[in-house]
Amino acid sequence: MRIWNRVWTLALAGLIGGAFAGAALAADEDPLSLNGRLLFHRYTSYDNYDSHLFLYDFRDKTLACLSESWPVDHAMNAHFSPDGERIVFMGLPKGKRDGKDWDVYCWKVGGKDPPENLTEGNGVRDEDPNYAPDGKSIVFKHAGQFAFLDPKTKEIRKVDIREKAERSMPVFVASGKRVVAMENAAADGDLYVYERDGTNRKAVAAEPKVQEYFPVRWDDDRLLYVRWHAADNRNDQIYVHDWKTGKNSPLTCCKPDANYSDPYPIDVRWVFLSSTREKGAGGYDLYLGDSKTGAVRSLGIEKLNTKAEELGSSYLARPTK
Numbered sequence: 001m002r003i004w005n006r007v008w009t010l011a012l013a014g015l016i017g018g019a020f021a022g023a024a025l026a027a028d029e030d031p032l033s034l035n036g037r038l039l040f041h042r043y044t045s046y047d048n049y050d051s052h053l054f055l056y057d058f059r060d061k062t063l064a065c066l067s068e069s070w071p072v073d074h075a076m077n078a079h080f081s082p083d084g085e086r087i088v089f090m091g092l093p094k095g096k097r098d099g100k101d102w103d104v105y106c107w108k109v110g111g112k113d114p115p116e117n118l119t120e121g122n123g124v125r126d127e128d129p130n131y132a133p134d135g136k137s138i139v140f141k142h143a144g145q146f147a148f149l150d151p152k153t154k155e156i157r158k159v160d161i162r163e164k165a166e167r168s169m170p171v172f173v174a175s176g177k178r179v180v181a182m183e184n185a186a187a188d189g190d191l192y193v194y195e196r197d198g199t200n201r202k203a204v205a206a207e208p209k210v211q212e213y214f215p216v217r218w219d220d221d222r223l224l225y226v227r228w229h230a231a232d233n234r235n236d237q238i239y240v241h242d243w244k245t246g247k248n249s250p251l252t253c254c255k256p257d258a259n260y261s262d263p264y265p266i267d268v269r270w271v272f273l274s275s276t277r278e279k280g281a282g283g284y285d286l287y288l289g290d291s292k293t294g295a296v297r298s299l300g301i302e303k304l305n306t307k308a309e310e311l312g313s314s315y316l317a318r319p320t321k
Contacts, residue, residue, distance in 0.1 A: 034058040036317035038272065039087060040286060041076040044308045049097065051076045053089060056304060059318065063303055067091075070114050072105060077128060080316040081135045085109055087314075088129040088138055088151070093117070104129045104140050106151055118154050128169045133176040146170035146181050148196075161198035171215050173223060173243075180204055180215040180223060187211050191225055191241075204241055205248055212239075216263055224263040224271065229256040236261040238273060238289070252294035259284070264313040272313040282307035 035058055043051035051074045053067040067075040071094040078089035088106050102125045107115035119126040124143035131138055138149040144166045148157045161167070163183075170181040173193065180193045190206035191213070204223065205212040209231040216224040223241040228234045236259040238251040251271065254260040258277040261284065265271050269292050274284040277296065285305035288297045304310070 039078045039314040041312045042308050042310050049074045053078050077312045079314045081131050084316045090127045102127050130171045132172050139170045141168045159198040173217050182213045218265045226261050235259050238263045253289035253296045262311045274311045281305035283309040284311050286310045
C-alpha cells in the first residue's frame with residue numbers, strides 16, 4: 001500500500017509483440033513497439049526527499065534523469081502537456097522541507113533552462129498538477145482544494161465547494177468539462193466528480209472503510225483509479241470506472257497479494273502501472289498491464305527498474321505519419 005502523505009525492447013518487441021504507434025488497437029492486437037516517451041519518478045522513500053524525474057524514449061532507447069541538476073527537490077508526479085512540448089510536476093525549492101513549500105513547476109521538454117516555478121511564494125501547498133485537454137489550464141491541489149492555474153499568466157482561480165473537505169489529485173474528465181478529485185486523505189478517502197465550478201458533486205468511488213485515490217482519465221468513457229483490495233487487505237489495486245454504466249471493476253491484471261498502483265493508459269487496452277509483484281527489481285517497478293487478458297509484462301529495459309520505487313508514469317506517443 002502506498003501511504004499518500006502528499007495529502008502526494010528486448011526491446012519491447014520480443015516481449016509484447018503486435019503493432020502500436022499511439023493509435024487505438026483492435027481488440028485482438030498486441031503492441032509491437034512503443035514510439036513515445038515515458039515520464040516517471042524514482043525515490044528510495046517518500047520521506048527521504050530524494051525523488052527525481054526520469055524520461056525514457058522508446059524510439060531512441062535512452063533513459064535520462066531530468067531533475068538531477070534542477071534547483072528542485074523531490075520532483076514527482078509529472079505529466080505531459082497535450083502537445084508534448086512541456087511537462088508539469090510538483091516539487092520543493094532546493095533545501096525546503098515544509099509542507100507549505102510544495103510548488104507546481106513547468107519545464108520545456110529538452111530545454112536547457114531550469115523549470116519555471118508557477119506557484120512560487122504563495123505560502124500554501126501546491127501539488128498534483130494535470131493539464132487540461134486543450135493545454136490552456138492546469139488543475140492542481142491548492143491549499144487543500146482543487147484550483148485552476150493559467151500556465152502563461154500564473155493566475156490561480158480558486159473553486160469554492162459547499163461540502164467542506166480536503167481535496168487532492170484532481171484530473172480533468174469529460175473533455176475537460178469536469179474534474180475528479182479525492183476527498184479526504186484518510187483511510188476512508190473517496191473519489192467525487194464535479195463541474196469545473198465545483199457544483200454538481202457526485203460520488204465516483206466511495207466504498208466505506210476503503211481508500212480510493214489517484215484518478216487518471218483513460219478516455220471519455222472510463223476512469224482509472226487506485227483503491228485498497230478490501231478494508232482488511234490494504235494492497236492497492238487498479239480499478240476502472242465506467243461513466244456510462246456507473247460501475248467500478250478491478251483491472252484484471254491486478255492480484256490481491258501485491259500492490260498495483262499509478263496507472264497510465266497507452267491505448268484502449270494497455271496500461272502502464274507500478275507494482276510490488278514478485279520477481280521485480282525491488283519496491284515498486286514499472287510494468288505493462290493488459291486489460292484484455294490480465295497479463296502483466298516486464299518492459300525489459302535495462303536500468304529502468306531498480307531497488308528504489310518507480311512510480312507516477314505518464315506516457316505520450318509520437319504522432320504517426
